[in-house]
């Protein structure tokens with residue numbers, strides 16, 4: 001069965017498109033978009049995100065984030081070491097204003113940055129700027145500030161590019177969307193499941209190769225513009241590769257292949273080196 005044409009034929013789905021100002025002729029234009037500008041690194045790819053709105057993703061992420069924090073709090077794992085938390089938050093404070101290059105709305109997102117006490121080598125950023133860093137990442141890999149900025153820039157890039165929304169849209173367009181629509185339910189019903197899906201695609205499932213490469217490239221630019229050495233992304237992923245054992249899916253991701261990733265990071269950190277020099281001179 002061609003699931004996509006089933007979705008398109010569904011009258012409910014047509015109603016959604018019409019209310020969103022789409023005609024079927026403009027279908028693909030309506031459902032795909034570029035979530036960011038290209039920046040100096042020139043990220044350029046049409047993204048299929050049309051099955052769920054940005055607003056719904058942000059609202060569901062806020063809910064999923066509070067749930068994660070509450071879980072950590074109950075387990076006594078919400079880290080409150082003032083020095084460590086301040087260190088991570090100060091790096092975020094320098095990176096966040098740089099997001100304007102990729103999307104003007106991002107600096108005014110409701111950003112939150114928290115540290116979770118855990119042996120896991122892990123970090124993530126949910127839609128709308130909800131960031132978590134795990135102590136295992138920082139201590140096991142003995143990260144420098146430049147390397148923390150490299151991971152954070154990478155994670156922020158996933159949120160800027162709305163990669164989670166893209167993955168949720170893909171999931172909906174395949175199985176879940178077809179099931180709900182054929183069961184005669186409106187797309188609004190999906191809202192109840194969205195919080196779980198958001199947590200799942202952000203925390204548990206590894207991102208694919210395309211998403212990783214885009215985040216690597218945007219990440220080095222954010223770091224460079226904030227005055228962090230973009231070449232730290234290279235040492236970071238080297239450390240990650242040698243200690244991959246305890247890594248979470250997002251950071252353990254086997255795509256891109258390590259050699260390809262290193263070559264790409266060498267290339268792109270060199271391209272943004274002038275931005276780094278400029279930020280250092282200004283700072």
Ligand SMILES: [Zn+2]
Nearest residue numbers: 207212215250
């Ligand atoms: Zn990633």
